[in-house]
Amino acid sequence: GAVVSQHPSWVICKSGTSVKIECRSLDFQATTMFWYRQFPKQSLMLMATSNEGSKATYEQGVEKDKFLINHASLTLSTLTVTSAHPEDSSFYICSASNRGNTEAFFGQGTRLTVV
Amino acid sequence: KQEVTQIPAALSVPEGENLVLNCSFTDSAIYNLQWFRQDPGKGLTSLLLIQSSQREQTSGRLNASLDKSSGRSTLYIAASQPGDSATYLCAGPSGGYNKLIFGAGTRLAVHP
Numbered sequence: 519g520a521v522v523s524q525h526p527s528w529v530i531c532k533s534g535t536s537v538k539i540e541c542r543s544l545d546f547q548a549t550t551m552f553w554y555r556q557f558p559k560q561s562l563m564l565m566a567t568s569n570e571g572s573k574a575t576y577e578q579g580v581e582k583d584k585f586l587i588n589h590a591s592l593t594l595s596t597l598t599v600t601s602a603h604p605e606d607s608s609f610y611i612c613s614a615s616n617r618g619n620t621e622a623f624f625g626q627g628t629r630l631t632v633v
Numbered sequence: 634k635q636e637v638t639q640i641p642a643a644l645s646v647p648e649g650e651n652l653v654l655n656c657s658f659t660d661s662a663i664y665n666l667q668w669f670r671q672d673p674g675k676g677l678t679s680l681l682l683i684q685s686s687q688r689e690q691t692s693g694r695l696n697a698s699l700d701k702s703s704g705r706s707t708l709y710i711a712a713s714q715p716g717d718s719a720t721y722l723c724a725g726p727s728g729g730y731n732k733l734i735f736g737a738g739t740r741l742a743v744h745p
Contacts, residue, residue: 552731552732561722615730621667623679627676
């Protein structure tokens with residue numbers, strides 16, 4: 519299967535700071551990337567859909583000004599958690615796909631801890 | 634809007650048992666359904682992808698079936714091993730290409 523790389527794999531930051539997470543498709547062009555969040559002992563919840571060259575579409579209840587998504591190229595999408603607070607501590611994971619593919623490929627995930 | 638439900642929520646079995654994990658979905662107009670494995674604190678490992686034109690897929694001791702008419706998928710694990718202990722997630726697309734909605738998962742513990 520295709521390879522999606524997510525970086526960093528874990529990060530600890532202070533409350534009030536911003537954190538950027540990168541999601542890269544290494545061997546294919548990803549026209550669409552998705553961002554999910556997983557709280558402990560819960561399942562993955564879709565946060566937003568990121569389409570290359572256009573604004574992201576956010577799911578209901580997800581603050582677009584807090585979770586900034588940029589998909590400036592066909593191989594890279596970034597999620598920036600702005601003014602992070604302890605309640606933003608979670609596991610964030612991305613997936614990528616292209617128009618010709620009926621399977622989404624997932625990154626390794628990023629564990630964010632806000633202290 | 635797609636909703637995905639998994640039962641049971643948790644399962645603890647002795648090694649060697651054959652297992653059935655269930656997944657149901659509300660939107661039968663899906664083009665595929667995926668099963669994933671997640672180990673504690675880790676990312677997702679894709680196990681099986683069933684296209685809507687298929688009724689089942691097999692990989693080693695794993696077999697997944699898909700019945701669109703009834704809105705159900707089943708993951709069958711043969712001869713379970715302690716290394717199979719993990720959370721198993723099923724996911725179906727909703728309103729967009731590869732936009733997946735996940736079930737809550739089945740936490741499996743296989744003890745020696």
